Amino acid sequence: MIQVENLVKTYGDFTAVDDVTFTAEAGRVTGFLGPNGAGKSTTMRVMTGLTPATRGSATVLGTPYEALQNPGRHVGVLLDASAQHAGRTGREVLSLGAMTLGVGEKRVDQMLEVVGLTAKESKRRIRNYSLGMRQRLGLANALLGDPKVLILDEPANGLDPAGIRWMRDLLGTFAAEGGTVLLSSHLLHEIERIADDIVVIGRGKIVASGTKEELLRPSGCLVRSADDETLHRVLSGKGLDVLVLPNGGLQVEAETAAVGQVAAEAGIALVELRGADSQGLEEMFLTLTSDDARQETAA
Structure with a gap:
């Protein structure tokens, strides 16, 4: 040890x-x-x-x-x-x-x-x-x-x-x-x-x-809607962490049921709602260290 x-x-x-x-x-x-x-x-x-x-x-x-x-x-x-x-x-x-x-x-x-x-x-x-x-x-x-x-x-x-x-x-x-x-x-x-x-x-x-x-456990859910901009605003207003995905849609740190409920109350039609995919180590590493990397410095 x-x-x-x-x-x-x-x-x-x-x-x-x-x-x-x-x-x-x-x-x-x-x-x-x-x-x-x-x-x-x-x-x-x-x-x-x-x-x-x-x-x-x-x-x-x-x-x-x-x-x-x-x-x-x-x-x-x-x-x-x-x-x-x-x-x-x-x-x-x-x-x-x-x-x-x-x-x-x-x-x-x-x-x-x-x-x-x-x-x-x-x-x-x-x-x-x-x-x-x-x-x-x-x-x-x-x-x-x-x-x-x-x-x-x-x-x-x-x-x-x-x-x-x-x-x-x-x-x-x-x-x-x-x-x-x-x-x-x-x-x-x-x-x-x-x-x-x-x-x-x-x-x-x-x-x-x-x-x-x-x-590496999957976290949160992925959601796509007819109006992602409004959905983003509504979810953020509920205090949820929301990330805009490069290829469209949102990643939300919440259970699918909670996201679906918020969208329904706001009258926003959902195109897709599912649990987030398990992230790989490279993705996790880059996410965690993106603000911490020091270039050309001895380890």
Whole structure:
């Protein structure tokens, strides 16, 4: 389990993370989403002990990361697949990691097989690896100590479709066996497929969190009428939230029966009235972060 409570990180007058609180549960995959500059990477760096918090706390398995004994045996971390020694071979990187963690060379062979790097590829220097190969090596390093928690920032970058599917299956199995996965990714359709829970951050604040089903559940209803302009005015006058749809019609945060009653009382003929469609993750993400995105700012 990962617990972040009232986390604040400031740099001078700039607040990168502003009172962030959320939990990533064991046995589940938690998608951590936000536009560039929203505070995702800063939050993940705090929870992995790379950046000190200004206030608040981030704990992994009930303990701050830096206080864990041999943390790699408890938490697997992949924040930047390119941050690996370019002059070493893949096997050398994993062998050094195995010695540091106190696991045998047999574990290196197992992880190479798990991530799909061949014996020949493992003997190549990392400077000659593609980004996808570096991601696979980074995942092997994260899994090397047989951890209970994985913290991964954009692990699918550079993977081909087969590699993305492989990673999805790998993380799903890890969670199904009781592990905790916190996963940040810009591939929203992949998060939608693999995540059990979703946390969305914008301008350093949590703007939404909950299970995938809760956040993507359809809300309100769609209505079209002979006079949408008048219907909009009447519904708004009743205190209802009304959104004009680009292709005509209105989305109303109310039950269909209530909207139908208002239209009937106003004498407005309805052409269509139905429950709203379930929104996809991309639609939800863009709606929640449209006012929060910061362009060309470090996360």
